[in-house]
Amino acid sequence: MSGVDKKLVRAWVRQQAGPAKRAALPVVISGALGTLIGIGQAWCLAAIIGNVLVARIFPDLAPQATTHTAIGLIAAFAALSVLRALSICVQELFAARAGIVARARLRRSVLDSVIDIGPALLRRQHSAEIASLLVDRIEVLDGYFARWLPASMTWMVFPALVLIAVFVVDPRAALILAICGALVPVSQAVFGIGAALASRNQFLAMVRLQARFLDRIRGVATIVLANATDREAEALSRSADDLRRRTMKILRVAFLSSAAIDIAMVAAIILIVLTQGHFVHLNGLAAPSIHPSPHLTGTVFALFLVPEFFAPFRGLALAYQDRAHAAGAAEAMEGLNSGLAAPEGEIAQERETPVLVVNVRAENLSYRWKDHGPLILDGIDFAVAPDDILLLDGPSGAGKSTLIELLLGFIQPVSGRILFNDQDIATMRGRDIARHLAWIGQKPVLFAGTLRDNLIFARPDATEDELQRAIEAAAIDSFLPLLPDGLETAIGEGGFGLSGGQAQRIAIARAYLKDAPLLLLDEPTAHLDPQTEHEIIASLRSLSQGRTVILSSHSKTMKALATMSLSLGSDGDGEART
């Protein structure tokens, strides 16, 4: 794991520490109980073997052993086994709950960041990468919260409990366990570095493959028409093979790390057995023979506890990958700037007073896309009030869409400011800016779902009456009877196809439902035929009434809607005219 990773994970762990460690505490407590019960089980078994079985074979060694003792020990072992099963069940339940709660909290935080940053995010990260963070990366964090956190809190404590129990009965065996146990962290540190690196590389390969798949599915028509199917299939199979090789590497490292623990465990067993002279006797080169002694119970007890002693190390080694995944997720979240999650409840406490009117003012607004690139907008000033329709005029590339993105709050000006009702939008959160406005672009996004789902997406709590009014105002009722299931027709990806004009009507209906006082229109009639454009403009005209409207369009008919204009580009002076 690189230094950057370490720093990120440390910062991330610190941030998670409070809620996640609290959630992991019951896992730790039930794990400790499980260890204590395991010690009890080992004692019962050792006593059965030492006091009962051996007494039967060598009555002179344990003459007092009775059938009653044997039955009592077997009953105690059975009862402890039931308790152990229960403690494992409880531990698993708490671990699963800790994982679920933490993942839900992280998903909300990442989603909030994605929404706050808006489409600007897609300029620096591939959508597949963001989807992978929200789904896969956070999903695998389950292991971090459910396994790694409890394991990292207890990997020294549980073996210490076992060591104390063994020490009381057989100090020599305890010393052997301690020495063999001390070797484990050294081997784990070596393999851990490899595991983290392999896991990080595997995640990167997976994200690359996902991004590639998504791009190719989106561009499937282009691939088929360019006769590039074979080439693309080959490239995809190369990416998939890369992922397979990296996954195998992780498995190899995991196998080596687990083998190191096994070796330490076997070494401990052999050393305990060999150092108990009274237990095993080596007759020269002949096979060892057993010479039980009255201390047999203690030795057997120590031997039974060897797996119990190493179990937390094994748990930690298995969970090391989960930590490596957390490093990858922390890095990706850092990219979204969502590493520092908003404390729970902060958003809910905000008062969401409805915005009724918006006066928009831009003061000396400038913007450049790249640090040392040309100014796309230079010293723009305008003011728009309710019932005004401001046309952003200028040739292609003049910066009309850029100005609309600034108004949406998706990008920030290099100088100057935009004010909504005298408040600088730079001081507002994305969701507050969004409450002021509705936006209609060239091509509305239709989600996979019914037409109804797509409409009420703008306001899920809209009543049936409000929905009907929006449908009429946007003239959706003109094509509704043509849809096989009316409002319940599945549209969007995998659903019923809609024409550009019909899709644009859905966007207008959404704007009606949202009922925001500021309307931003970015070439809403581009790509429409004159007849459809005429109908859409009629709907937009009524939608504009009483609202503040800022509009960008190359269409003469759309331009005719405007009450004032702002000339952008080389021939414009950046001042609005009425």
Ligand SMILES: Nc1ncnc2c1ncn2[C@@H]1O[C@H](COP(=O)(O)OP(=O)(O)OP(=O)(O)O)[C@@H](O)[C@H]1O
């Ligand atoms: N994400 C981006 N990164 C870098 N430059 C960009 C980006 N988006 C737009 N630009 C550049 O900014 C300039 C203005 O683009 P913009 O899309 O705002 O123009 P426009 O007036 O809306 O054009 P059109 O009328 O063709 O839509 C163009 O030179 C464009 O190349």
